[in-house]
Amino acid sequence: MGGRSCGEEGQIERRRLATNVFACCHRGASFLGCLTLMQLWSRYFIPTLKESPADAEIASHRLLVRAGLVRKLGGGLYTYLPLGLRVMQKLSRICREEMERSGAIELQMPHIHPAEFWADGPRWGPVREIMFRADSAGDGKRGPREPEFVLGPTHEEVITPLVKHEITSYRDLPKSFFQIGTKFRNEIRPRYGLMRAREFVMMDAYSFDADDDGAVRSYLAMKAAYEAFFRRIGAEAVSVEADTGVMGGSFSHEFMIPAEVGDDDLLYNEESGYSANREKARSALVPADHVDLPAAGALEEFPTPGIVTIAALEAPPYGVPADRQFKTLVYIGDGRPFAIVLRGCDELEEAKLGSLGFGLVRPATPEEIEPVLGAKPGSLGAVRGTLRNPSALVGIYADHAIRLVGNGTTGANRDGVHLRNVNVMRDLEIKEFGDFRRVRAGEPDPIGGRPLKMRRGIEVGHIFKLGTKYSERIDAGYTDDKKERHLFVMGCYGIGISRTLQALIEQSHDNDGIIWPWAVAPFQVLVCLLDPQDPQAAEIARRIAAAAERAGADVLIDDRAERPGVKFKDSDLIGVPLRVTVGGRGIKEGVVEMKWRGAPETLKIALDESEALIEAAVRSKA
């Protein structure tokens, strides 16, 4: 046994020896006398907290700190303590395995990027605000020989030039690359611990294909790898159709871990299998066979002094229900105004304006609206002939749902005047119908018409089919077998590893602490030694720990000179899946106790069977 050399330890060691027979060992390795990775709690570093830090709002954030996984350095900046790092490493390893299984190849790109890689790119505008600058001058004022740098928020702008230079033939396609590493984004508002941090760990991947079919295959392979990853780490993640946002690209899925604290709404129906995030969600509110109502009468103006809201027009004396009103909104797309018509009861989903193809879209100001339509917001409408300067508009777009209104009420484009008996097809000047409204829970899903449900979720992964947006920009392509040149068809993919860590806690905890899924637990077995000063108990604990380790578990031995209550509380808090309690009381009965975290009952197992049973228990999980 390795403990024999303990006489060489200092005075403190001898003092501790009095209460802990493991105390002379630097770590588990020495008392087993062979190579082992198990840790002794008394020698490890797990600073648990009884109370929550004041700045932690949500359960997972509190538990991250209380269980000793992380400590905050500053807003959105966290140190991963040993326990947190162990989970991160397990998540990374599983992610790596699934990515490699899908055919992707690991590499590593710099975190510091020369700014010119971004300055010419398609995303410099929208992405610039969240990038940290890393000028070599350090003060933002660079000298003539000091280039500008940024800290990488993602790596499309780096990998595309690389692949452009290194891959020139169709014979080398397809290729997918990935890396797992730190990303930097100067979030406007970091919050919820690791959930939205300034520095975070992400797996990012990029696929390059010869044509669109290949890109779809790469995309689907990646989707399968994601599903395998989330399954293996014990997360209940769902994939939803998503908006492509600033990334651009043609289609995309988000992977969500459902949780109340998520900042995304998803709409879904389990029976039909439809699921989408709110920005993208569609509904079958307007049936395919919908027939518009015939016009009910002639257009008629009526005075509405001071009435500028949907709600005011609903109230007496007007009494026009919101779903019988038309709401006309004006936006500026790439500098030119356009209008959107919705039902009064609907909300615009701004993300859906992306389908109109503008680069930059923002709401128009009243000053911009009045010269074009003829009135201020509150009395706007899209009735043919009422607009002051219709040629200034790019067009008037309408949500499909306004066809359900039939004859309704809308602004007359004169302040304080509205029109009634407005018939969609007869009276409105619509350039194009589209899907612009925000879908609500309860509406029929677009597949089978079943009611959509809504819940919140945490976005932990995102996959995009990018197309040729980036390759076109820098002319990155290859030569085919007919000596013709084509652009790479790209995809890009990301999994927030550190965010997933916290989302797992959010998804799996109780009042006592974290409940780790087996595959990612920092330690899978905790041998809770209640009497570390008792050589017989310590010997039993050591054998059980060794058996668990043989079976493939990561083992922690709680050998601290603490009272049992403290050890049990800490054990529950850090969420180790399997706890084995070894104490004098049990030993007298000839048993040790086995308890699965999250299960209510404690199992007593006979001492002489304990090693075999623990080994079997571990193997059943691995």
Next chain:
RNA sequence: CGGGGUGUAGCUUAGCCUGGUAGAGCGCCUGGUUUGGGACCAGGAGGUCGCAGGUUCGAAUCCUGUCGCCCCGACCA
């Protein structure tokens, strides 16, 4: 960046309104009694009250500025 809040010991905080020697619990150290779900007793260490100005005989407390942090909004893995 807009709105709101907050800063007192390692952590959680009282005191601030109504200025007058900075208090508690947890944790930590020492001794003792305990020992199967966050023990008890006794003793002890630890705070220039975020920072800088101002008002005042006197400021944790009132005023101004500034910085950090937290929450709500837009954005994201």
